[in-house]
Amino acid sequence: MVPFTERTVKIIYEIPAGRVMTYGQVASAAGNPRGARQVARILHSMSAKHGLPWHRIINAQGGISTPSGREEKGGLQRELLETEGVVFMDNGRVDLSVYRWFPEEEFI
Template structure:
């Protein structure tokens, strides 16, 4: 397990219901500003194992790339409202504290 991976997991677990983060934002917060793709990989691999809130991670445009699941539905029932298929990141984006302890 890499430090980056552990940090990503911690950060994801720190996203409260009703908020979202972007892939790049999570990566940057974990120490790899260009690691958005790695965050994707982690979600693919670890989301079930570590029970990560994968549905609270979206792209920087506020859109959901998945059409395969009910990500939008999950967010909406947490209180994240969609406008024209997009989330207003200026409202719902979550900024993790500097240190996610755990």
């Protein structure tokens, strides 16, 4: 695994239940502020293999990013987050000022 991928996986593992991070936030914390798409690819390719809590990664607006034709995955993500106590606002977004998690300096 390349260092960025290793740091990304470690950060995602550390997100506590009931908290979220954005794709860009994970990328920045892992050392590549422009690597949000890389984070999405890592989640897509490694979540099942490494048991990553993929559902805790959302977009910068606090919403669930669901690929076209995969709405059921967005519903599952919302359900998993709600099970952990995350509350969605009427607009379907998460209040990042309440639920966003910031990793400790040791991860950055």
